[in-house]
Amino acid sequence: MTTATESTDIVVVGSGFGGAIAAYHLAAGGARVVVLERGPWLRAEEFDHDYKLGSSYTRVFDFVVGDGMSVLGGNCVGGGSVVYFATMPRAPRFVFERQGSIGRRMWPASIGRDSLDPWYDRVVEALPVTQQSWDRVPYAGGLFAAACAHAGRTANPPPSAVDVDECVNCNWMMAGCRFDAKRSLLLNYLPGALAHGAEIRPLHEVQRLTRNDDGGYRVHYRVVDAEDYRILHESDAIDAKLVVLAAGAGATPVILQRSAAALGPMPHAVGRYFSGNGERLNTAVFDEDRVREVLGLSRPGGQAYAAYQIGRGPTVASWDRLDGRLPEYERFSLEQLYFPPGLGTILAQVPGATGPSWFGVQKKEMLRRWQSWLTVFTMSEDDNEGVFGPPPETGNAHRLSMQMLGDGPLRYRPTPNTWRGWSLADAEVKEILERDGLARVAPWTNDLVGAYTVHPLASCRIGDDPATSALDDRHELRGHPGIFVTDGSAVPGALTVNPALTIAALAERAMPGMVRAAQERGVAVRYGAPGPGAGAAARVPTAQPA
Amino acid sequence: MQPDGQDAGPARTATIEAFADTIVPGAKRSPDDRAVAGADPTGGAVAAGALELLEQPGGGLAEALDSLYYTLNDHAVGYAATHGLTLDDDVPAFVALSFEHRTALVRELTAPEHPEKQMWVALALFSNMAFDSAAHISTTEALAAGHPGLLGIGYFRPDADGLSRFPQYSYGRALAPIHPQTTAAGDPT
Numbered sequence: 087m088t089t090a091t092e093s094t095d096i097v098v099v100g101s102g103f104g105g106a107i108a109a110y111h112l113a114a115g116g117a118r119v120v121v122l123e124r125g126p127w128l129r130a131e132e133f134d135h136d137y138k139l140g141s142s143y144t145r146v147f148d149f150v151v152g153d154g155m156s157v158l159g160g161n162c163v164g165g166g167s168v169v170y171f172a173t174m175p176r177a178p179r180f181v182f183e184r185q186g187s188i189g190r191r192m193w194p195a196s197i198g199r200d201s202l203d204p205w206y207d208r209v210v211e212a213l214p215v216t217q218q219s220w221d222r223v224p225y226a227g228g229l230f231a232a233a234c235a236h237a238g239r240t241a242n243p244p245p246s247a248v249d250v251d252e253c254v255n256c257n258w259m260m261a262g263c264r265f266d267a268k269r270s271l272l273l274n275y276l277p278g279a280l281a282h283g284a285e286i287r288p289l290h291e292v293q294r295l296t297r298n299d300d301g302g303y304r305v306h307y308r309v310v311d312a313e314d315y316r317i318l319h320e321s322d323a324i325d326a327k328l329v330v331l332a333a334g335a336g337a338t339p340v341i342l343q344r345s346a347a348a349l350g351p352m353p354h355a356v357g358r359y360f361s362g363n364g365e366r367l368n369t370a371v372f373d374e375d376r377v378r379e380v381l382g383l384s385r386p387g388g389q390a391y392a393a394y395q396i397g398r399g400p401t402v403a404s405w406d407r408l409d410g411r412l413p414e415y416e417r418f419s420l421e422q423l424y425f426p427p428g429l430g431t432i433l434a435q436v437p438g439a440t441g442p443s444w445f446g447v448q449k450k451e452m453l454r455r456w457q458s459w460l461t462v463f464t465m466s467e468d469d470n471e472g473v474f475g476p477p478p479e480t481g482n483a484h485r486l487s488m489q490m491l492g493d494g495p496l497r498y499r500p501t502p503n504t505w506r507g508w509s510l511a512d513a514e515v516k517e518i519l520e521r522d523g524l525a526r527v528a529p530w531t532n533d534l535v536g537a538y539t540v541h542p543l544a545s546c547r548i549g550d551d552p553a554t555s556a557l558d559d560r561h562e563l564r565g566h567p568g569i570f571v572t573d574g575s576a577v578p579g580a581l582t583v584n585p586a587l588t589i590a591a592l593a594e595r596a597m598p599g600m601v602r603a604a605q606e607r608g609v610a611v612r613y614g615a616p617g618p619g620a621g622a623a624a625r626v627p628t629a630q631p632a
Numbered sequence: 633m634q635p636d637g638q639d640a641g642p643a644r645t646a647t648i649e650a651f652a653d654t655i656v657p658g659a660k661r662s663p664d665d666r667a668v669a670g671a672d673p674t675g676g677a678v679a680a681g682a683l684e685l686l687e688q689p690g691g692g693l694a695e696a697l698d699s700l701y702y703t704l705n706d707h708a709v710g711y712a713a714t715h716g717l718t719l720d721d722d723v724p725a726f727v728a729l730s731f732e733h734r735t736a737l738v739r740e741l742t743a744p745e746h747p748e749k750q751m752w753v754a755l756a757l758f759s760n761m762a763f764d765s766a767a768h769i770s771t772t773e774a775l776a777a778g779h780p781g782l783l784g785i786g787y788f789r790p791d792a793d794g795l796s797r798f799p800q801y802s803y804g805r806a807l808a809p810i811h812p813q814t815t816a817a818g819d820p821t
Binding site: 134135136137138139140141144151175176177178179210217218220221222223224225228231232234235239240241242243244245254255256257258264314316383385386392393395396397402405406408419426427428429430431432441442445446447449450453454455456457485486487488489491493533534535583 | 654655656657671672676685688689690691692693735738739742743744750753754756757760761763764765766767768769770771772782784785786787788790794795796797798799800801802803804805806807808809810811812813814815817818819820821
């Protein structure tokens with residue numbers, strides 16, 4: 087056996103919620119930790135307000151087109167937390183009792199809302215997540231709330247990891263927050279991990295794992311070109327006693343599939359049971375006169391709305407259908423959402439189109455009214471029907487563009503159960519927004535890039551049943567001791583709400599067990615570090631490691 | 633029309649422009665403009681820079697443009713034959729189609745069952761992206777130059793430093809009752 091050029095105690099693959107939280111606790115507990123992140127490492131000053139190919143928007147964001155499902159996610163140090171919209175509700179109680187299509191509770195018996203609440207609390211304090219007040223809800227959220235109320239519904243400003251005092255409502259969150267108003271992992275867990283000696287290596291894309299004679303693992307990576315991600319530079323490897331996989335639900339199962347040749351068969355659920363969090367979008371075009379007449383809304387300057395571009399992602403949610411008494415697949419939340427140009431207009435369909443619905447003359451007419459758009463985001467209960475095909479040669483996609491765009495091996499054919507939730511949500515959106523001529527609305531087309539999700543989940547999930555879960559309830563990969571998975575792929579299924587807080591809470595919950603496993607492997611580490619703190623002074627150093 | 637292998641440039645440009653113009657239609661650049669059909673009175677994908685974006689090596693379609701040009705015109709010839717149309721052979725076959733027929737053919741090529749769907753959807757995606765976000769040039773530069781897409785959608789200009797800030801952003805009041813089961817921390821139950 088050749089000796090790897092270096093070794094460490096723990097390698098963490100990915101630096102989003104699952105990776106950053108693990109890196110922090112393990113480093114703070116005394117372990118030597120190396121974080122391998124395939125995307126770049128950007129500072130706030132590098133987060134541009136620019137759609138140009140090559141700006142931060144395309145450097146930190148990935149769009150992988152699959153067969154029937156496209157996945158949008160983060161691709162940078164900080165992962166999804168850098169590009170996400172920071173809406174952070176806890177998952178409703180009924181979610182943990184879901185059975186999906188497996189005829190038994192999908193979640194491990196040891197996890198429910200009550201048992202997860204203390205772990206939610208930790209993340210809420212660390213980022214921090216804060217309650218939002220109506221007086222600072224942007225126009226688009228206010229419009230959605232007013233329409234909900236007009237239709238006899240309730241609406242809530244959900245908890246958020248945006249520091250509203252610092253926020254300028256530029257709606258550039260998907261390109262990284264220039265103002266550090268969004269409390270991404272660059273401001274808490276990652277600087278905490280660095281302060282305790284963890285090392286973060288950007289542009290290192292892990293390809294596969296092999297096993298060493300001592301029971302540890304060798305993590306094989308390629309260095310990604312800083313500008314053109316289609317170009318991979320040198321290969322190398324690093325040995326570790328324990329590996330934390332947190333490459334995201336679109337990539338973690340691919341790494342494991344590629345590792346099966348060396349590690350032996352993977353659990354059946356690796357690369358299966360993928361969930362798109364039941365996500366779907368509708369775009370409404372509002373009649374400005376009706377907004378004024380029916381809802382009584384007006385902005386300084388006299389316009390009623392015409393402010394789609396202003397705000398900070400979703401700021402108002404409709405939770406009327408988060409009702410545990412309803413049957414599974416009929417529960418969902420709706421959120422008002424901003425989706426930027428670039429990717430955010432092509433899939434929107436012209437309400438009542440008489441010709442092509444997503445391009446052409448009528449679509450251009452709809453684009454002229456872009457500032458009167460309101461996008462409504464559905465998060466429902468899908469059927470975990472996504473399956474990953476054979477891995478591509480490297481990474482999790484064949485990259486088409488130098489950044490952002492590629493095609494991957496995920497196949498997704500929505501079942502009638504999934505369609506039930508989507509159809510009910512579409513009808514509810516129409517009922518709320520078209521009432522009294524306020525707007526015309528249509529769902530985004532699934533014909534071009536399939537369904538789409540910004541919250542990929544469950545492709546390597548926890549559970550009690552070895553046949554339908556890849557991980558035990560401590561997040562350890564079945565049959566492969568010393569490999570832990572803490573990203574969105576570990577979540578058993580759709581959550582009906584934004585999942586980041588739940589992913590993070592599960593990672594926090596997994597830490598004591600992971601520390602014990604590391605100790606058993608001879609790592610000098612202990613559990614019990616306080617939260618990383620969330621002071622504005624805490625931030626990732628600008629200098630990248632050599 | 634088949635390429636003669638000599639100078640496919642103008643024909644290729646016209647063909648790809650005609651496709652982009654079908655996605656986001658625009659005004660003719662001159663009375664004898666054949667590629668842009670003139671189905672809309674304001675600048676569309678072509679005026680927005682679709683060709684410049686598509687030809688950027690980083691985008692990923694630049695190397696495929698020759699193949700897309702040949703294939704699109706082959707499809708146009710087949711489409712014309714199926715529909716009994718006689719094409720003017722002064723221009724590439726797709727350019728010779730009327731806007732309505734271009735539209736019908738693009739619908740066929742991008743339909744879920746079409747075997748080449750993925751590449752035509754990619755071409756449509758980039759055509760649209762040139763219009764709605766000017767992805768081939770910086771956003772401030774695009775706005776300063778009067779980019780027809782960003783101005784057409786009513787995009788608000790950034791501050792002088794190129795960053796957007798909106799000091800006025802809220803109606804400033806509660807506009808709906810909150811869900812009765814909301815927890816004290818503002819979460820669903």
